Amino acid sequence: MNDVAIVGIGMHPFGRHEGVSGMEQGAIAVRAACRDAGIGWQDLQFAVGGSAAAGNPDTMVSMLGLTGLQFTNVMNGCATGGTALSTAYNTIASGLHDLGIAIGFDKHPRGAFASDRPVVPIREGDNDWYGGSGMAINPQFFAMKINRYMETHDISHRALARVAAKATRNGSMNPMAWRRNAFSEDEVLQSRMLAYPLTQYMFCSPGEGGVAMVLCRADQAHKYTNKPVYLRAAVMRSRRFGSFEVKASYLANEECVGPTVDASKAAFEQAGIGPEDVDVAQLQDTESGAEIMHMAENGFCADGEQEGMLERGETEIGGRLPVNTDGGCIANGEPIGASGLRQVHENVVQLRGDAGERQVPNDPKVAYTHVYGAPGISGVTILSR
Amino acid sequence: MEEVTLSTRGALWAWTVQGFPPKNPPYLGENDPEKFKPFGVGYVELPELKVEARLTEDEPAALKIGMEMELVVEPLFTDENGNEVVTFAFAPAPVD
Numbered sequence: 001m002n003d004v005a006i007v008g009i010g011m012h013p014f015g016r017h018e019g020v021s022g023m024e025q026g027a028i029a030v031r032a033a034c035r036d037a038g039i040g041w042q043d044l045q046f047a048v049g050g051s052a053a054a055g056n057p058d059t060m061v062s063m064l065g066l067t068g069l070q071f072t073n074v075m076n077g078c079a080t081g082g083t084a085l086s087t088a089y090n091t092i093a094s095g096l097h098d099l100g101i102a103i104g105f106d107k108h109p110r111g112a113f114a115s116d117r118p119v120v121p122i123r124e125g126d127n128d129w130y131g132g133s134g135m136a137i138n139p140q141f142f143a144m145k146i147n148r149y150m151e152t153h154d155i156s157h158r159a160l161a162r163v164a165a166k167a168t169r170n171g172s173m174n175p176m177a178w179r180r181n182a183f184s185e186d187e188v189l190q191s192r193m194l195a196y197p198l199t200q201y202m203f204c205s206p207g208e209g210g211v212a213m214v215l216c217r218a219d220q221a222h223k224y225t226n227k228p229v230y231l232r233a234a235v236m237r238s239r240r241f242g243s244f245e246v247k248a249s250y251l252a253n254e255e256c257v258g259p260t261v262d263a264s265k266a267a268f269e270q271a272g273i274g275p276e277d278v279d280v281a282q283l284q285d286t287e288s289g290a291e292i293m294h295m296a297e298n299g300f301c302a303d304g305e306q307e308g309m310l311e312r313g314e315t316e317i318g319g320r321l322p323v324n325t326d327g328g329c330i331a332n333g334e335p336i337g338a339s340g341l342r343q344v345h346e347n348v349v350q351l352r353g354d355a356g357e358r359q360v361p362n363d364p365k366v367a368y369t370h371v372y373g374a375p376g377i378s379g380v381t382i383l384s385r
Numbered sequence: 386m387e388e389v390t391l392s393t394r395g396a397l398w399a400w401t402v403q404g405f406p407p408k409n410p411p412y413l414g415e416n417d418p419e420k421f422k423p424f425g426v427g428y429v430e431l432p433e434l435k436v437e438a439r440l441t442e443d444e445p446a447a448l449k450i451g452m453e454m455e456l457v458v459e460p461l462f463t464d465e466n467g468n469e470v471v472t473f474a475f476a477p478a479p480v481d
Binding site: 195 | 399401405430
Protein backbone atom coordinates (compact mmCIF):
# COMPACT_ATOMS: atom_id res chain seq x y z
CA MET A 1 0.00 0.00 0.00
CA ASN A 2 1.35 3.45 -0.92
CA ASP A 3 1.25 6.42 1.41
CA VAL A 4 -0.82 9.28 0.07
CA ALA A 5 -0.28 13.06 0.29
CA ILE A 6 -2.46 16.10 -0.37
CA VAL A 7 -0.40 18.49 -2.50
CA GLY A 8 -2.91 21.03 -3.81
CA ILE A 9 -6.19 22.50 -2.51
CA GLY A 10 -8.77 24.84 -3.98
CA MET A 11 -12.17 26.21 -3.02
CA HIS A 12 -15.00 28.36 -4.35
CA PRO A 13 -16.49 30.56 -1.60
CA PHE A 14 -19.46 29.02 0.20
CA GLY A 15 -22.81 30.82 0.38
CA ARG A 16 -25.27 31.89 -2.34
CA HIS A 17 -23.95 32.85 -5.77
CA GLU A 18 -26.55 33.88 -8.29
CA GLY A 19 -25.63 32.93 -11.83
CA VAL A 20 -22.86 30.47 -10.94
CA SER A 21 -23.91 26.84 -11.19
CA GLY A 22 -22.78 24.31 -8.62
CA MET A 23 -20.70 22.57 -11.26
CA GLU A 24 -19.00 25.83 -12.23
CA GLN A 25 -18.13 26.33 -8.54
CA GLY A 26 -16.59 22.84 -8.58
CA ALA A 27 -14.61 23.67 -11.74
CA ILE A 28 -13.30 26.89 -10.19
CA ALA A 29 -12.16 24.87 -7.16
CA VAL A 30 -10.45 22.34 -9.45
CA ARG A 31 -8.50 25.04 -11.29
CA ALA A 32 -7.42 26.56 -7.96
CA ALA A 33 -6.28 23.17 -6.64
CA CYS A 34 -4.28 22.46 -9.81
CA ARG A 35 -2.66 25.91 -9.58
CA ASP A 36 -1.82 25.24 -5.94
CA ALA A 37 -0.11 21.98 -6.92
CA GLY A 38 1.61 23.54 -9.93
CA ILE A 39 -0.02 21.15 -12.40
CA GLY A 40 -2.51 21.26 -15.25
CA TRP A 41 -5.77 19.30 -15.58
CA GLN A 42 -4.04 17.18 -18.25
CA ASP A 43 -1.53 15.90 -15.67
CA LEU A 44 -4.23 14.21 -13.58
CA GLN A 45 -4.61 10.45 -14.03
CA PHE A 46 -8.00 10.20 -12.29
CA ALA A 47 -10.76 12.21 -10.64
CA VAL A 48 -13.44 11.37 -8.10
CA GLY A 49 -16.41 13.75 -7.95
CA GLY A 50 -19.44 14.02 -5.69
CA SER A 51 -22.58 16.15 -5.91
CA ALA A 52 -26.12 15.53 -4.68
CA ALA A 53 -27.97 18.21 -6.60
CA ALA A 54 -25.69 20.08 -9.00
CA GLY A 55 -25.29 17.57 -11.78
CA ASN A 56 -23.26 14.59 -12.88
CA PRO A 57 -19.66 15.35 -11.86
CA ASP A 58 -18.00 13.41 -14.68
CA THR A 59 -19.51 15.84 -17.19
CA MET A 60 -17.12 18.45 -15.79
CA VAL A 61 -14.58 17.21 -18.32
CA SER A 62 -16.30 19.49 -20.84
CA MET A 63 -15.34 22.47 -18.64
CA LEU A 64 -11.89 21.23 -17.68
CA GLY A 65 -10.52 19.21 -20.60
CA LEU A 66 -11.42 16.03 -22.51
CA THR A 67 -8.34 14.06 -21.53
CA GLY A 68 -10.11 10.71 -21.18
CA LEU A 69 -9.06 10.35 -17.52
CA GLN A 70 -10.72 7.87 -15.16
CA PHE A 71 -13.63 9.79 -13.54
CA THR A 72 -15.72 8.18 -10.79
CA ASN A 73 -18.88 9.75 -9.34
CA VAL A 74 -19.82 9.14 -5.69
CA MET A 75 -22.84 10.01 -3.51
CA ASN A 76 -23.35 9.36 0.21
CA GLY A 77 -25.61 12.19 1.30
CA CYS A 78 -23.90 14.74 3.54
CA ALA A 79 -20.90 12.37 3.78
CA THR A 80 -20.22 12.59 0.02
CA GLY A 81 -17.06 14.71 0.41
CA GLY A 82 -15.61 12.09 2.73
CA THR A 83 -16.36 9.36 0.21
CA ALA A 84 -14.75 11.33 -2.62
CA LEU A 85 -11.57 11.67 -0.60
CA SER A 86 -11.41 8.07 0.61
CA THR A 87 -12.08 6.79 -2.92
CA ALA A 88 -9.26 8.95 -4.29
CA TYR A 89 -7.04 7.80 -1.42
CA ASN A 90 -7.75 4.12 -2.18
CA THR A 91 -6.95 4.65 -5.87
CA ILE A 92 -3.43 5.82 -5.02
CA ALA A 93 -2.87 3.56 -2.01
CA SER A 94 -3.67 0.55 -4.14
CA GLY A 95 -1.03 1.53 -6.65
CA LEU A 96 -3.47 1.97 -9.55
CA HIS A 97 -2.56 5.64 -10.11
CA ASP A 98 -0.05 8.18 -8.77
CA LEU A 99 -1.81 11.55 -9.19
CA GLY A 100 -5.49 12.43 -8.97
CA ILE A 101 -8.11 14.82 -7.67
CA ALA A 102 -11.12 14.67 -5.33
CA ILE A 103 -13.92 17.14 -6.10
CA GLY A 104 -17.11 18.09 -4.29
CA PHE A 105 -19.71 20.74 -5.12
CA ASP A 106 -23.37 21.50 -4.64
CA LYS A 107 -26.02 24.20 -4.96
CA HIS A 108 -29.17 23.79 -2.86
CA PRO A 109 -32.14 26.14 -2.77
CA ARG A 110 -33.65 27.40 0.51
CA GLY A 111 -35.52 24.72 2.41
CA ALA A 112 -33.91 21.92 0.41
CA PHE A 113 -33.51 19.53 3.37
CA ALA A 114 -36.82 20.30 5.00
CA SER A 115 -38.61 17.01 4.49
CA ASP A 116 -38.18 13.50 3.26
CA ARG A 117 -39.56 9.98 2.93
CA PRO A 118 -38.91 7.40 5.66
CA VAL A 119 -36.04 4.96 5.19
CA VAL A 120 -38.49 2.02 5.32
CA PRO A 121 -40.19 2.56 1.97
CA ILE A 122 -43.89 3.31 1.73
CA ARG A 123 -45.49 0.59 -0.40
CA GLU A 124 -46.80 1.48 -3.83
CA GLY A 125 -50.41 2.56 -3.46
CA ASP A 126 -50.17 3.46 0.24
CA ASN A 127 -50.82 7.07 1.16
CA ASP A 128 -47.82 8.94 2.43
CA TRP A 129 -48.90 8.65 6.07
CA TYR A 130 -45.38 9.47 7.29
CA GLY A 131 -45.10 12.86 5.61
CA GLY A 132 -48.84 13.35 5.76
CA SER A 133 -48.86 13.23 9.56
CA GLY A 134 -45.92 15.63 9.86
CA MET A 135 -43.06 13.32 10.77
CA ALA A 136 -40.92 13.55 7.62
CA ILE A 137 -39.05 16.63 8.78
CA ASN A 138 -35.27 16.42 9.13
CA PRO A 139 -34.88 18.97 11.94
CA GLN A 140 -37.06 16.70 14.12
CA PHE A 141 -34.48 13.90 14.07
CA PHE A 142 -31.65 16.19 15.10
CA ALA A 143 -33.84 17.74 17.79
CA MET A 144 -34.93 14.37 19.21
CA LYS A 145 -31.41 13.00 19.24
CA ILE A 146 -29.87 16.00 21.04
CA ASN A 147 -32.87 16.44 23.33
CA ARG A 148 -32.51 12.86 24.58
CA TYR A 149 -28.73 13.29 24.86
CA MET A 150 -29.13 16.50 26.88
CA GLU A 151 -31.57 14.89 29.31
CA THR A 152 -29.41 11.78 29.67
CA HIS A 153 -26.01 13.49 30.03
CA ASP A 154 -26.87 16.87 31.60
CA ILE A 155 -26.05 19.18 28.71
CA SER A 156 -27.55 22.68 28.94
CA HIS A 157 -29.32 24.81 26.34
CA ARG A 158 -26.53 27.34 26.78
CA ALA A 159 -24.06 24.71 25.55
CA LEU A 160 -26.00 24.55 22.28
CA ALA A 161 -25.81 28.33 22.02
CA ARG A 162 -22.07 28.34 22.83
CA VAL A 163 -21.37 26.04 19.88
CA ALA A 164 -23.43 28.13 17.45
CA ALA A 165 -21.84 31.38 18.69
CA LYS A 166 -18.37 29.82 18.29
CA ALA A 167 -19.25 28.72 14.76
CA THR A 168 -20.26 32.21 13.68
CA ARG A 169 -17.29 33.77 15.47
CA ASN A 170 -14.89 31.46 13.59
CA GLY A 171 -16.83 32.07 10.38
CA SER A 172 -16.32 35.81 10.77
CA MET A 173 -12.56 35.10 10.47
CA ASN A 174 -12.97 32.93 7.37
CA PRO A 175 -13.16 34.85 4.07
CA MET A 176 -14.63 31.76 2.35
CA ALA A 177 -17.51 31.36 4.82
CA TRP A 178 -21.13 32.25 4.01
CA ARG A 179 -22.09 33.79 7.34
CA ARG A 180 -19.58 36.44 8.40
CA ASN A 181 -21.49 38.01 11.32
CA ALA A 182 -20.96 36.56 14.76
CA PHE A 183 -24.09 35.86 16.86
CA SER A 184 -24.02 36.13 20.62
CA GLU A 185 -25.19 33.17 22.71
CA ASP A 186 -28.33 35.08 23.70
CA GLU A 187 -29.16 35.89 20.07
CA VAL A 188 -28.88 32.19 19.30
CA LEU A 189 -31.17 31.20 22.20
CA GLN A 190 -33.74 33.85 21.32
CA SER A 191 -33.99 33.00 17.62
CA ARG A 192 -37.06 31.13 16.39
CA MET A 193 -37.65 27.66 17.88
CA LEU A 194 -37.75 25.24 14.93
CA ALA A 195 -37.85 21.87 16.70
CA TYR A 196 -37.39 21.91 20.47
CA PRO A 197 -34.70 22.47 21.73
CA LEU A 198 -33.09 23.69 18.53
CA THR A 199 -33.53 27.28 17.44
CA GLN A 200 -32.97 28.65 13.95
CA TYR A 201 -29.45 29.95 14.59
CA MET A 202 -28.35 26.53 15.85
CA PHE A 203 -28.94 24.97 12.43
CA CYS A 204 -26.88 24.97 9.25
CA SER A 205 -28.70 25.93 6.05
CA PRO A 206 -28.60 24.27 2.64
CA GLY A 207 -26.12 26.27 0.55
CA GLU A 208 -23.55 26.31 -2.24
CA GLY A 209 -19.84 25.75 -2.67
CA GLY A 210 -17.08 23.74 -4.32
CA VAL A 211 -13.83 22.21 -3.06
CA ALA A 212 -11.10 20.20 -4.77
CA MET A 213 -7.87 18.60 -3.67
CA VAL A 214 -4.98 17.07 -5.57
CA LEU A 215 -3.59 13.85 -4.11
CA CYS A 216 -0.45 11.97 -5.06
CA ARG A 217 1.83 9.14 -3.96
CA ALA A 218 3.59 10.41 -0.86
CA ASP A 219 7.08 9.74 -2.23
CA GLN A 220 6.32 12.08 -5.17
CA ALA A 221 4.83 14.90 -3.09
CA HIS A 222 8.00 17.00 -3.23
CA LYS A 223 7.39 17.48 -6.98
CA TYR A 224 4.28 19.54 -6.23
CA THR A 225 4.66 21.25 -2.87
CA ASN A 226 7.08 21.95 -0.05
CA LYS A 227 4.25 21.57 2.47
CA PRO A 228 2.71 18.14 1.81
CA VAL A 229 0.04 16.89 4.18
CA TYR A 230 -0.21 13.11 4.54
CA LEU A 231 -3.43 11.10 4.74
CA ARG A 232 -3.00 8.70 7.67
CA ALA A 233 -6.54 7.37 7.40
CA ALA A 234 -9.62 7.77 5.19
CA VAL A 235 -12.53 5.50 6.10
CA MET A 236 -16.26 5.21 5.42
CA ARG A 237 -18.82 3.22 7.40
CA SER A 238 -22.59 2.69 7.06
CA ARG A 239 -25.10 2.04 9.85
CA ARG A 240 -25.58 -1.22 11.73
CA PHE A 241 -28.87 -2.59 13.03
CA GLY A 242 -30.12 -0.69 16.04
CA SER A 243 -28.47 2.71 15.45
CA PHE A 244 -30.57 5.88 15.76
CA GLU A 245 -30.64 7.56 12.35
CA VAL A 246 -32.61 10.10 10.34
CA LYS A 247 -35.96 9.23 8.77
CA ALA A 248 -36.67 6.17 10.92
CA SER A 249 -40.40 5.53 11.37
CA TYR A 250 -39.40 2.93 13.94
CA LEU A 251 -36.24 1.87 15.81
CA ALA A 252 -35.18 -1.51 17.14
CA ASN A 253 -35.11 -1.91 20.90
CA GLU A 254 -31.60 -3.37 20.69
CA GLU A 255 -29.46 -0.26 20.54
CA CYS A 256 -26.22 0.02 18.62
CA VAL A 257 -23.70 2.81 18.17
CA GLY A 258 -23.85 4.91 15.04
CA PRO A 259 -21.57 4.72 11.98
CA THR A 260 -19.59 7.68 13.36
CA VAL A 261 -18.27 5.54 16.21
CA ASP A 262 -17.32 2.73 13.81
CA ALA A 263 -15.64 5.07 11.31
CA SER A 264 -13.74 6.88 14.06
CA LYS A 265 -12.38 3.67 15.62
CA ALA A 266 -11.34 2.34 12.21
CA ALA A 267 -9.59 5.60 11.34
CA PHE A 268 -7.59 5.79 14.58
CA GLU A 269 -6.58 2.15 14.06
CA GLN A 270 -5.53 2.81 10.44
CA ALA A 271 -3.49 5.84 11.53
CA GLY A 272 -2.04 4.14 14.56
CA ILE A 273 -2.87 7.05 16.89
CA GLY A 274 -5.51 8.03 19.46
CA PRO A 275 -7.82 11.01 20.06
CA GLU A 276 -5.28 12.55 22.46
CA ASP A 277 -2.87 12.99 19.52
CA VAL A 278 -5.25 15.21 17.51
CA ASP A 279 -4.46 18.96 17.42
CA VAL A 280 -7.49 20.22 15.46
CA ALA A 281 -10.82 18.62 14.49
CA GLN A 282 -13.60 19.42 12.02
CA LEU A 283 -16.73 17.55 13.19
CA GLN A 284 -20.12 17.40 11.45
CA ASP A 285 -22.23 20.25 12.85
CA THR A 286 -25.55 19.93 11.01
CA GLU A 287 -26.78 21.75 14.10
CA SER A 288 -24.92 22.63 17.27
CA GLY A 289 -26.16 19.55 19.14
CA ALA A 290 -24.56 17.35 16.48
CA GLU A 291 -21.15 18.94 17.15
CA ILE A 292 -21.60 18.21 20.86
CA MET A 293 -22.59 14.56 20.39
CA HIS A 294 -19.94 14.00 17.74
CA MET A 295 -17.21 15.11 20.18
CA ALA A 296 -18.03 11.99 22.20
CA GLU A 297 -18.89 9.68 19.29
CA ASN A 298 -15.47 10.40 17.75
CA GLY A 299 -13.72 9.53 20.99
CA PHE A 300 -12.60 13.01 22.07
CA CYS A 301 -14.43 12.98 25.40
CA ALA A 302 -16.86 10.97 27.52
CA ASP A 303 -20.62 11.67 27.30
CA GLY A 304 -21.44 14.74 29.35
CA GLU A 305 -17.90 16.18 29.45
CA GLN A 306 -18.78 18.54 26.61
CA GLU A 307 -20.62 20.88 29.02
CA GLY A 308 -17.45 21.64 30.98
CA MET A 309 -15.23 21.70 27.92
CA LEU A 310 -17.43 24.33 26.27
CA GLU A 311 -17.63 26.42 29.47
CA ARG A 312 -13.82 26.42 29.65
CA GLY A 313 -13.41 27.26 25.95
CA GLU A 314 -11.48 24.08 25.21
CA THR A 315 -12.86 23.81 21.67
CA GLU A 316 -12.03 27.42 20.74
CA ILE A 317 -9.20 28.06 18.28
CA GLY A 318 -6.81 28.72 21.18
CA GLY A 319 -8.12 25.83 23.28
CA ARG A 320 -6.97 22.29 23.99
CA LEU A 321 -8.97 20.78 21.05
CA PRO A 322 -10.09 23.38 18.49
CA VAL A 323 -13.29 22.19 16.79
CA ASN A 324 -14.69 23.58 13.52
CA THR A 325 -12.12 26.33 13.16
CA ASP A 326 -13.57 27.61 9.87
CA GLY A 327 -17.11 27.97 11.25
CA GLY A 328 -18.31 24.48 10.28
CA CYS A 329 -21.59 23.83 8.49
CA ILE A 330 -23.29 26.44 10.66
CA ALA A 331 -21.24 29.33 9.25
CA ASN A 332 -20.42 27.88 5.82
CA GLY A 333 -23.78 26.37 4.96
CA GLU A 334 -24.22 22.82 3.77
CA PRO A 335 -23.61 22.06 0.08
CA ILE A 336 -23.72 18.32 0.57
CA GLY A 337 -21.15 17.27 -2.04
CA ALA A 338 -18.58 19.79 -0.84
CA SER A 339 -18.72 19.90 2.96
CA GLY A 340 -16.61 16.82 3.67
CA LEU A 341 -13.86 18.27 1.48
CA ARG A 342 -14.26 21.74 3.03
CA GLN A 343 -13.33 20.16 6.36
CA VAL A 344 -10.16 18.60 4.89
CA HIS A 345 -9.33 21.88 3.11
CA GLU A 346 -9.46 23.70 6.45
CA ASN A 347 -7.23 21.09 8.08
CA VAL A 348 -4.65 21.38 5.29
CA VAL A 349 -4.66 25.17 5.67
CA GLN A 350 -4.18 24.79 9.44
CA LEU A 351 -1.36 22.23 9.12
CA ARG A 352 0.40 24.42 6.53
CA GLY A 353 0.19 27.36 8.97
CA ASP A 354 -1.79 29.46 6.46
CA ALA A 355 -4.98 30.10 8.46
CA GLY A 356 -4.26 33.74 9.31
CA GLU A 357 -6.34 35.12 12.18
CA ARG A 358 -8.02 31.74 12.77
CA GLN A 359 -4.70 29.84 12.87
CA VAL A 360 -4.52 27.20 15.62
CA PRO A 361 -1.38 28.11 17.61
CA ASN A 362 1.59 25.88 18.51
CA ASP A 363 2.19 24.30 15.09
CA PRO A 364 -0.62 21.74 14.84
CA LYS A 365 0.60 18.45 13.38
CA VAL A 366 -2.40 16.09 13.39
CA ALA A 367 -5.85 17.00 12.05
CA TYR A 368 -9.13 15.06 12.03
CA THR A 369 -12.34 15.32 9.98
CA HIS A 370 -15.71 13.68 10.52
CA VAL A 371 -18.82 13.80 8.30
CA TYR A 372 -22.22 12.19 8.88
CA GLY A 373 -24.89 11.78 6.21
CA ALA A 374 -28.47 10.56 6.19
CA PRO A 375 -29.62 7.87 6.58
CA GLY A 376 -26.54 6.65 8.47
CA ILE A 377 -23.19 7.08 6.71
CA SER A 378 -20.01 8.41 8.24
CA GLY A 379 -16.54 9.27 6.93
CA VAL A 380 -13.42 10.11 8.92
CA THR A 381 -9.99 11.28 7.76
CA ILE A 382 -6.81 11.81 9.73
CA LEU A 383 -4.07 14.04 8.32
CA SER A 384 -0.57 14.80 9.52
CA ARG A 385 2.45 16.67 8.27
CA MET B 386 -43.29 -11.63 6.30
CA GLU B 387 -45.80 -11.79 9.13
CA GLU B 388 -47.96 -9.12 10.68
CA VAL B 389 -47.37 -8.40 14.36
CA THR B 390 -49.85 -6.52 16.53
CA LEU B 391 -47.97 -4.00 18.61
CA SER B 392 -48.54 -3.12 22.25
CA THR B 393 -50.31 0.13 22.99
CA ARG B 394 -48.27 1.38 25.94
CA GLY B 395 -44.61 2.22 26.37
CA ALA B 396 -42.07 4.68 27.72
CA LEU B 397 -41.22 7.93 25.93
CA TRP B 398 -37.70 7.40 24.55
CA ALA B 399 -37.07 10.66 22.68
CA TRP B 400 -39.19 13.71 21.85
CA THR B 401 -39.32 17.13 20.28
CA VAL B 402 -41.95 19.76 19.47
CA GLN B 403 -42.35 20.70 15.81
CA GLY B 404 -42.20 24.49 15.83
CA PHE B 405 -42.92 25.50 12.23
CA PRO B 406 -45.73 24.47 9.88
CA PRO B 407 -44.59 21.58 7.65
CA LYS B 408 -44.88 22.01 3.90
CA ASN B 409 -47.85 20.69 1.96
CA PRO B 410 -47.25 18.41 0.15
CA PRO B 411 -46.83 16.12 1.96
CA TYR B 412 -48.25 17.47 5.26
CA LEU B 413 -52.02 17.10 5.54
CA GLY B 414 -52.58 18.86 8.85
CA GLU B 415 -53.03 22.56 9.56
CA ASN B 416 -50.11 24.45 8.01
CA ASP B 417 -51.56 27.95 7.71
CA PRO B 418 -48.99 29.98 9.69
CA GLU B 419 -51.83 31.95 11.30
CA LYS B 420 -53.52 28.81 12.59
CA PHE B 421 -50.59 26.42 13.09
CA LYS B 422 -50.12 24.95 16.57
CA PRO B 423 -46.81 23.26 17.44
CA PHE B 424 -47.16 19.50 17.89
CA GLY B 425 -45.12 16.91 19.76
CA VAL B 426 -43.26 14.13 17.94
CA GLY B 427 -41.36 11.32 19.63
CA TYR B 428 -40.34 7.69 19.85
CA VAL B 429 -42.22 5.45 22.28
CA GLU B 430 -40.47 2.28 23.41
CA LEU B 431 -42.97 -0.56 23.15
CA PRO B 432 -41.97 -4.10 24.16
CA GLU B 433 -41.57 -4.96 20.46
CA LEU B 434 -39.79 -1.86 19.10
CA LYS B 435 -39.68 1.93 19.35
CA VAL B 436 -42.34 3.58 17.19
CA GLU B 437 -42.19 7.15 15.95
CA ALA B 438 -45.45 8.99 16.45
CA ARG B 439 -47.10 12.31 17.04
CA LEU B 440 -47.66 13.15 20.67
CA THR B 441 -50.81 14.79 22.01
CA GLU B 442 -48.67 16.89 24.37
CA ASP B 443 -46.95 19.95 22.89
CA GLU B 444 -45.52 21.58 26.04
CA PRO B 445 -41.80 20.84 26.55
CA ALA B 446 -42.26 21.18 30.31
CA ALA B 447 -44.78 18.33 30.29
CA LEU B 448 -42.62 15.87 28.31
CA LYS B 449 -39.96 13.76 29.98
CA ILE B 450 -37.94 10.76 28.85
CA GLY B 451 -39.25 7.60 30.47
CA MET B 452 -42.81 8.80 31.02
CA GLU B 453 -45.48 6.22 30.32
CA MET B 454 -47.43 6.85 27.09
CA GLU B 455 -50.48 5.16 25.60
CA LEU B 456 -51.80 4.87 22.06
CA VAL B 457 -54.65 7.16 21.06
CA VAL B 458 -56.20 8.29 17.83
CA GLU B 459 -56.33 11.97 17.02
CA PRO B 460 -57.85 13.99 14.16
CA LEU B 461 -55.40 15.24 11.56
CA PHE B 462 -57.61 17.00 8.99
CA THR B 463 -61.02 17.05 7.36
CA ASP B 464 -61.14 15.90 3.74
CA GLU B 465 -63.09 17.54 0.91
CA ASN B 466 -66.10 15.26 1.62
CA GLY B 467 -66.27 16.44 5.21
CA ASN B 468 -64.80 13.22 6.66
CA GLU B 469 -62.53 13.59 9.67
CA VAL B 470 -59.24 11.80 8.95
CA VAL B 471 -57.43 10.53 12.03
CA THR B 472 -53.92 9.31 12.74
CA PHE B 473 -52.24 7.38 15.55
CA ALA B 474 -50.54 9.26 18.37
CA PHE B 475 -49.39 8.75 21.94
CA ALA B 476 -50.69 10.56 25.00
CA PRO B 477 -49.36 10.62 28.56
CA ALA B 478 -50.85 7.52 30.19
CA PRO B 479 -53.15 8.24 33.13
CA VAL B 480 -51.37 7.72 36.44
CA ASP B 481 -52.96 4.73 38.23
